[in-house]
Each structure stands twice: as structure tokens, then as C-alpha cells.
Amino acid sequence: MTQTKGAVAFRNVRKTFGSFTAIPDLTLDIEPGKLVTLLGPSGCGKTTTLRMLAGLESPTDGQILIGGDDVTRLPADRRDVSMVFQSYALFPHMRVGQNVAYGLEAGGMKSAEARKRAEEALELVGLSGLAGRLPAELSGGQQQRVAVARALVLEPQVLLLDEPLSNLDARLRRKVRTDIRELQQRIGLTAVYVTHDQEEALAVSDTIVVMKEGKVAQIGTPRELYESPASDFIADFIGEANVVDGRVLSVQGDVAQVELGGVTLSLPSRGQSPGPTQISLRSNALKVTVAGKGDGTGIKGTIASSAYLGDHVEYEIDGPLERIFVVDDESDTPLPSGTAVALEVRPRGVALIPGTA
Template sequence: MKTPGSVVFQNVKKSFGSFTAIHDLSITIEPGTLVTLLGPSGCGKTTTLRMLAGLEHPSAGRILIGGKDVTMLPANERDVSMVFQSYALFPHMTALQNVAYGLGSSGVKPNEARERAEEGLALVGLAGMGDRIPAELSGGQQQRVAVARALVLEPQVLLLDEPLSNLDARLRRRVRTEIRDLQQRLGFTAVYVTHDQDEALAVSDRIIVMKDGRVEQEGAPRTLYEAPASSFIADFMGEANVMSCDVIGIEGDDALIRLGALTQRVPRRDVAQPGEARLAVRPNAIILEPADDAPFGGVITHAAYLGGHVEYEVETSGGSLFVVDPAVDRMLPASTPVSVAFRSRGIAIITR
């Protein structure tokens, strides 16, 4: 692999007629990292990837790859390779021929193309399977052929557009691990598009969450999950209960909050002074205990056993809460009055 390249978007805008899909996008992706563009349908993540690939051109702004301005260059003049959602394998060609195809189109001699294609298949764990056509391969194997075809071109940046969406849930978990292991082993730069939060958390060095053509928040997976900046991020990066609370004091890096008569210490973040605030609480950060009288309590309105955990809905003075409790051996029935408390992790003040 050649030296991985950086990616820079400088004030990029993309419009389709009167509709603006991307608004003033400025992001930087460091060489050798895997960065995921994450967001719901229509947020602009695929348009951003297509502009990076050269399949769309910005209406304004600049795009740089490895320090080179590629804003208006066509796709074939950019040092990137793309793994498509559909894999786009030629059904009549063998796995080896599929991997070698791009090399041949780039002018590489047949013997060298074959040798590099065999190395590419070995790289993704498909050594000895080069003579099979796509129909003779599983979905995960076809996906790895598509990755190998992209990698043998030795791009500065590898682009992956929803690469696991055609796989079943169990295979997705395995293949995303393979992609992450391969990226870390080879050190290439990768830009990965998905709408699946678990997938993004599992593979990424950094996640860029987009909403309505803008960056809503970016950061390490743990930061986005544990310290969401907005209600949208809190709910999109795994479910969250968003509640109103009162900040009653600041003590160093912590804030003291009040919910009913319950006082809780949480990370301060950007809270400057006491006042009304909003709180994001993960379902597994809530502790329920049977109680008729509690500083902050409620009543269970629904309980469901899901094998490894129990899901509850609890009606409180602060609104309805969704709770995930691993204590399956003591399932509490509906109508049970409970006290509500919070673990030290999985609870954060929302700053926007």
C-alpha cells in the first residue's frame, strides 16, 4: 500500500436546483484513520462521499486529497477506490478476474495484474478461492472480493458506501470486524458511510454525524455516545431518555442536578452556571427498585422479557422513561411503584 492520504473539505456546498443538500461543510480526515459519516436517510452523507469520489462536484468550496485540490477532477483522476453497497462484481468473472479488472484497466500487464490480484485475495482471507464466480461465494465473501478489488489499486483513500447493508445481522458483525482489522493492519485511510449506529461505533476512529446537510457533532465513538451535544445525537447514537432537570451547583468538573427530590452528580461539560438544563440518560443507566415512596419515582406501565434483559416503560413526574435492566431473575410486573436512580455512566447534560 502507498502512503495513506488525508481528506479535507473546505466550506463545501452542494445544491441540486433550489435544494441545498450540503451546507458549508468543513471537515478534516487524518491519514491512516477510518472515519464514518453517519446519519439518517437524506442527511447528506452519501452526497458527501460521492463528491469525494468525483461522482458529484461541489457547488462551492474545495476538496483536497493528500493535499492536492481535486475539487473539479473527474473520478478516474482521483487517487481513491470505492466499495459500493451492491459490491458491483461482474457475475460472469471469477473472483480473481474481478479483483484484477481495475488493474488491467489501469494499464498493468496481465501477469502483474494476476499476481497482485492473488495477493489482494489473500489479504482479505480468500486465498485459493480466485476461480469461483460471485454466485459461488457467500455474501460476506463477495463483500471481501469488492474490498480486495479496491485495495489492489493502492488508493490514498478507500471509500465504503453502506458496505454491509446486504448482509444479515450476524454476518454484518463478523465482516465489520474484518474490515476494521484490515484497516488497522494496513493503515489505509478509509471513509465509511452507514446509517447503522452500532456499525459506526464498532469500526470507527472518528464519527461524523450529519443532519440536514450539516455536521451535528463529530468525535470519537465513546465521546458521541457518552457525551452527546444535542437531543438528536443522544437519541440517534443509541436510545436515550431526554429529561428536564435543574442544575443546582457546580463542583469542579461536576454539576449537581436535581430531579424531583433526587440529587445526582454528573460531568459538568459546558454548563457554566446553575439553571434549567436537559439531561440524556441511557436506558441501561437507570436503576429501578420497588418502592412506594422515593426521592424520584414512578410506576411501571409495561414490562417485557427479552432473554438477556428486561425492558420497562416507567411513568414518572419527569415523563415516560425507557429502561433496560439485565436483572432478568427479578422481573417487576406492570403497576409496580418504583424508585428511579442513575448509574454514574450513561448520563450526560446536553449542551445544545
């Protein structure tokens, strides 16, 4: 095993479809043993990137390496990767064990050995004893784990997952994403995961690559992207932030004094200088208090609308920041429209957006 086994690299990769350029120039490194998520809205190029890595699309220009080897022009079956598709792609007429063993047998392995390896893969994903069932006899989550077992049994350098949870309901998505993450960490496999779901990406990833119009908008850990967005696009896309106007009053070292809606905050300066700026303000970064009941130092506003959602209340609030979206998880009784409120800014969830001063 070499040090580069499982490493992935894109070098100046470009992909066009006729006159349309889907990927203008992608250079990206993925460390071995990490789960890296390609995240972005529809049409951002994330699936095209995954398909080029899988060998299902050929780049127009550039180079793709897996484990240090140039695979740019290799067919899919010679790339040492396995893919879990959105649709699972299980053979409905084959038993679970036959589905998992199919790739091994197609590659020339004797049936007895392939079935043994399939049983081991099913045990790995928590499906021991289900080899004799048909896919239709399994739940959606079980079918997804069969698809993962079928990919893992080939012992690939890289596991590719294309929107793997999109066919599951919300509760099952949480369960299966946890299973996939725990499995990936347990076996130390490099995984490239594509999704448009921000919460899913935050939950499973070592690193998130946010893409926009075929380009990398920001790369970082889930915490880095959530707490330190590099642009208003990232702030709005990761975690639904309010992007509001403010002013940097002064900067001393790495700390800026910032005016926001009539109050002054101390924030990491992130390279900003005094002047107008934009600020990422998370929906849960504000504590809502009825005006006159607090210390009177918060941002003034008026409730425009409210919604009770069980464990929290959602508000739209008008004021000096125009209309903003606020989540209050400390109250179970919504304030009525027209209520005057003061908004206390919490320490977390507020950040200057670089390059906007």
C-alpha cells in the same frame, strides 16, 4: 510518501441540486490512517459527501483535497480513491480473481501481474484459493470481502465504503465489520465509511462525524459522542437516550449538582449554569428495583410495559420524568405492568446537554 498522503480535507464545500441545498457549507479534516464514519439519518447529506469525495458528484462551490492535492474538478478515475458499494457491484460472469484484477487490467497492467496482485489482495482479506469461483458461489460476506479486495488492489490513498454491510444479516454484519476494521488498522489505510447504523459506527470508527440536514452536528470518538452528546439530537440518535428535563442546582468548578426526578446527582457541568436543563439518560443507566425493596432513594416510577428479550428486559416506565425507556440486563423475569419501582441512577450514561440551561 508525503506526510499528507491519505489526508482528506473539505473546504467550504456546498452542494445544490436545483433549488435544494444538500450541503450548505462543509469544512472537515480527515487524518491519514484513520477510519472516519459519516453517520446520520436518511437525507442528512452523508452519501452526497462521500460521492463528492469519490468524484461521482461535483461540488457546487468549495474545495476537496486528497493527500494535499486539490481534486475538486478531477474525474473519479484520477483521484486515487477506491469505493466499496452497497451492492458490491461484482461482475456476475467473471471469476473472483478476474473481478479483483479488473481495475488493474483496465489501467493497462499485464494480465499475469494483475492476477498475481489479485491473489495477494484476496489473501489479505482472507479469501485465498477462491479466485476461480463465480460470485454466485460465495456467501454474502465473502462477496463483500471480494469487493473490498477489488478496491484495495488499486492501492488507493483513501478507501470509501458506502453502507457496506446493509445487505448482510445481523450476525454476518458483526463479523464483516470486524474484518473491515482489523484490515484497515493492519494496513494503516485512510477509510471513509458511510452508515445510518449507530451501533456499526460505534464499533468500527476512530472518529464519527454525525450529520444533520447537510451540516456537521458533532465530531468525536465513539466514547465522546456516546457519553458527552452535544445536543438532544445527538443524545437521541447515538444509542437511543432518554432526553429528560432536570435542574442545575449549583455549579462548583467542573461539577454541577443536578436535580433529576426528585434525586440529586453530581455531574460534569459541561459549561452549564444553575437553572432548567436537559439531561441525556441512557436506557441502561438506571437500575430497576421494586419499590420498598431497596434503600428508597431512587426515582419513583411505575412499570407501563415490559418485554423479555433473552439477555435483558426492556421497560417503559412512567413517573416524574414522564415515560422513559429502560434496559435491565440484571434480571430475566419482567416485572408486570403497574408495579411500583425505584430507579437507581448509575454513574455512567448520564450527561448534561450543553446549551440547555
